Amino acid sequence: MADQPTAAERFIQGILPENPVYRQLLGLCPTLAVTNGLKAAITMSAAVLFVLFCANVIVSLIRNLLKPHLRIVIFTLTIATFVTFADRFLAAYVYQMSKVLGPYIPLIIVNCLIICRCEVCASKQGVVTAGADAIGQSLGFCLALCSIAAVRELLGTGMLFDIRVLPVVWPDWVIMVLPPGAFLTFGLLLGLVNWYSDRRAAAAGGK
Amino acid sequence: MAKEIQIRESAEAPVIHVAPSPHLSHTAQTTRTMMRDVLIALAPVTGMALYVFQAYALRQLAICVIGCLAAEWIFTGMRGRRATLWDFSAAVTGVILALSLPGTAPWYIGVIASFTAIGIGKVIFGGLGMNIFNPAMVGRAFVMIAFAGAMGAAGYQDASSAVDAISQATPMDAFKQGGAIAPLSALFWGNTNGSLGETSAIACLIGGLYLCIRRTASWEIPAGVIGAVVVLGGIANLLNPESQWTVLHHILGGALLFGAFFIATDPVTSPLTPKGKLIFGTGVGALIMLLRIFSGYPEGVMFAVLIMNSITPLINRWTIPRPLGGK
Amino acid sequence: MGLKFKGFGGSGSFPHGVHPPERKNFSGAAVIEVIPSPGQVLLPLLQNVGAPAKTSVKAKSEVKMGDKIADAGGFVSAPLHAPIAGKVGKTGVCTLTNGRHVPAMPIRAEGEQIEGKELWEKIFGGQWPKNADKYSPKEIVDAIQAAGIVGLGGAAFPTHVKYVPNEEKPIDTVLINGCECEPYLTSDYRMMLEVPDPIICGSLLLAKASGAKDVIIGVEDNKPEAVEVLKKAAAGTGIQIAVLPTKYPQGSEKQLILAVTGREVPLGGLPLDVGVAVSNVSTTAAIAGAVVKGNPLTHRVVSVTGAGVQTPKNLLVPFGISIGELIEACGGLTKDATRMVAGGPMMGFAFSDMNSPVTKGTSGITILTHEDLKKEDETSCVRCGRCVDVCPMNLVPTKIAMASRHRDTELAQQYNIMACFECGSCAYICPANLPLVQLVRTGKAEVIAAGKK
Amino acid sequence: MISYLIDIFLIGIGAALINNFVLYYFVGICPFVGVSRKISTAFGMGCAVIFVIAIAAVISWAITTYVLMPGALLSRTVAGLFVPPETAAGIDLTILSYIVYIFAISSSVQFVEMYVRKFFPPLYKALGVYLPLITTNCAILFACLVIMSKITGVDNPADAWDLGRALTLAVGGGIGFTIAIVIMAGIREELDLCDVPKPFKGVAISLIVAGILSLGFMGFTGVDSGLRKAMMPKPEVVAQVQPEAEAGK
């Protein structure tokens, strides 16, 4: 930890190089569960952004007061509270979406992404860095969710954002919006990302 | 002690230009001849399908075989490997896949099923011999759920067909949805509707017995499947004596015999030891009956095979044979 | 056939196994010939399982045939004797047929040699007693030890070790192994046909030494003449002949015991653990020679056979003679010979060095042609389970091979890799032509290396 | 009584097989792809989860029924000491449920760990290493949430789940998790010997396998309704008694 990454670095890191889903494999439950439509994916990402940002900022603010044996308790308390906020907001303002997401919003509490960022970043760094990190990570999370959701929604229903984009003759691949489709799509995309980054790394090494 | 010396020899000695023992090999059977055997065994079933469904069967077979070969070529090419089309394994997958699809299924179903079967079912695990799941069943399950409408009951009905059989629902489906009973003779000879390969019990039996006699398929698996179906079907009959759908209907109807002889016996995805094979077969049979009687799908062969495939590593683990003199 | 198996507690067979082509016809009818005495022999100091022998004569000393030239290097070891008369040279290194490099002592022939008919008479001639009353068990075992006798079936395990009285594990049955289940090889077969008397005599001596009640000679049913001859020779001695179905590897110790007595030798155990001692027929004959005539082990019968040799023969040869000379004596190799194997084609080692010497464990030289090998390329394992169906040890060879290929010693041990005795049945049957035996060998090496860590 | 038992049975089957926690609801994915390297480890993890999920289910059922749900007995009584009964009856603490559940889970994990360490050292040896990991296993919180929705989300208070149903769901879900993770571990051991393309090694191929597994488990769809139909006596189409019973406002 000799030279701490700056806020901008943290922000950039989260989006692609340290993408929480594809590279760190954090928060897989929502990645699979809420990606049968782009709308749900984006709502979920927004909820994660809210919770992660608030939790990161608060943890960063009180990081000097944290006692080791109470650290996890405080993290959990903070996260659970903000998740409850997010849950109620969604229920109040986008009721249909909150019904679709169902238990996966409260499951953000045990999403390893949040506790991992609090532990790794926020509890060691300043507010600005922690906030930037939260936004970067959430954007990365959003990007990953949307990539999966786009594939699934397009193939599964011929629509994007519930708007028909493929011709009517397109036979809907119903499986894509069902659990097997989630696993298969994510697995294949993950393989693709690995393949691409391997190739990039090889090319960089070759030079 | 004799072994130790040989080991040190092979670990330390320089490699001499000679081959390890044994120096004789049983040349009668190779992987390729095994696959060829499967194709031969499929001939009666294919013939029956061509006789009953005519152009439908021909079209579906062509789509799936070409699809599987193309998929094998493309995917192994993507891995930078030499495509092994001539070991016939992709062709076998294609034929089994085609025979497990309804003849009237649209063309894209065959193509998607073939690519899924070879891509996700086989090449991604490392190719022939490495796959955990039966490729043909992976492909079929994928399209079955993706295009339930075109694969389910609706897939079989086509009143414009010249062949009478095609305009009915399958016997299993007709029974499950409406309680209609098909005559046993029709199930036996195969002039009913259904997936291309499953209708004729006699054709499946002939091909299956050929495979078992050639030891290309192990008899333990079909024996286990049919045994479990007889026992469970018998119990179901006893509990519900009014049911017209008897044990014989269960055995002759649907994809049971086709699955028992051609799908479940896929050596790659079934256990290695005879005991394991028997457990595997019994498990497949039991699951088929569970799914047939209780689940919403009229047929359970595909799911039963996939589920038992997934347990195969565990079965292998549990049935490590006791070595001679071992505990 | 009238050769039905009469039970001795076993079923007459063992589970699994394979039926490779027998191909005994090459040398089966060839009467044993005595090879002309060679100009030089090169005696490897390690010809047995266990510790190597230690030279007991100095270089340039003169030896007569039968003189001891090396002492046993320990209890599980055997002394060596000069097979010819001559002058000992400086100890050098030679390559054995299995590829090992071991120290070897050359003897250059000098002076008068015992040859031909005379040699045959010395080793096999004369009368052989049909009982062992004259000898005490200790005398017998000592004579065996002094004569440097090891198992001549191929394993080369010092014979006296098996028969040293052991009160905790008494031996009740002596099994004489005349199966010769390896394809091609006929040396034991010819021994049984031509010199049944020393075999019977040796068997009785072994029974006496070990205190066993039963002596059973196991012969495969593809050698009916040998059975007849042995039956005649054994008449009145109480020795029984068990005729076993022809199946590979019937001649393997554990399989033979199971087939005849129905007892299973525990994993990692010895036949002794189930009260059985097993010796090969040729070994038995050598024992008789050692006890009755005081002959040390200096010669053995070797089959030189296969389509790759001009005239397949069974030869009585001195140890240390180079294999090239054996092949010369058979008219040399044919044009299409492609592989030389020391031993039978199933378990034997392929070698390329014609100068390799014959050792106590060399039961035959099989020369295969391109025609016989016809191996296809390795393809993917489709887990057909044929190797499981044939494994006489009831193992899962393909799994063991996979584990070995991925250096997963833990998995290999779960599948009992160490129980494999590399009979080659699995690799013989494998439709994908996987080098299963090879993989098992490397796997075993890994397991041992991991165990040492 | 019989119908209650059937209900319990079907809830268990449903949670374990038909709507498998891992393969249908995607909870507990992290250990599913992460921990499942060896069969024995996977089985140990599964047992620990069943253990904790059962305790957490009992706690969360009790808290939800008596404290959190609108007009819950305990809250109403306590609040009744300070405010008028009408206000007390309308008390609704469901907003606290997530916080309460997560603390209930972590404290029950702590408690189980202490208890097992003290009284069953061999069990602790076998399960102990997995216990801390379980706190963040979403399967457990998910079970609590399902139980909550079955208590607070129903139209009729009479349909609210009792302890038996809640416990069955939790244990069924735990068993389902164990089944999935053990199968996965078996396959992973096999995959180690396979020639999987490099980009897919590890998690990607596990996900593909999970996808095919979930395809296979799709076959169980409808088994519960089939079983219910088979076990129940013929459904009554016409209710026999129609008293003029009316409740509500």
Next chain:
Amino acid sequence: MKPIQQMEPLSPTAFERLRNNNIIQAWLVLILTLCFGSSLAGIQMTLGPKIEENKLNETLEKIPELILGAEGAQKLTESGEKLDVIPRSFVVDKPGKKAVYNVYEAFDKDKKRLGWVVKTGGQGYADRIELLLGVDPEVKTVSGIFVLEQKETPGLGNKITFEEWRGQFKGKNTETPMGVVKGGKAGAGDINAITGATISSRAVTDIVNMAVADLKGPLTANAEGGK
């Protein structure tokens, strides 16, 4: 924590003991709990009613369509009028258990009863199906159904939510239970099954039949009693 203690090896004074007390050490937790608790209470106060309203609206929104049909509902919104809806709850004693139905009674602006909407549900092919059933005031005919929740097979069973299919129920007589017929040959009192999803079709029909049978008595009795 430990390093700090090592740095201060002073004798434990009263202050020190107080400092090391667990409760005091947890001051941060306590303060956070207080802050979070009060903000949660605020959220509950402000958003709680709105959420309840959302939940209720989900059902209420459908009532005009179920009672009046799509066109009727359209007209109603155009005219800016609203139906008066009274939620009620009926308990029906059945062998083995009591069934509770939430029923919405709909009146027009003249206090004339237009019909009832029943919230009911039952086992479908995959999971429970929740639906709203509209009937006329005398419970003689079905005025419409709407599927609130279902997890039927996408592509097959989920067609029960399609207007083309559930529209069939409109106007069906409730005298005799409705049957399910395959192949599009439904008679007057029957429902056409969805191809390949007969079970889902039958499940919905059964739920409707059951609700009608259970509530026919209580509702008509109530209607008469209400006069």
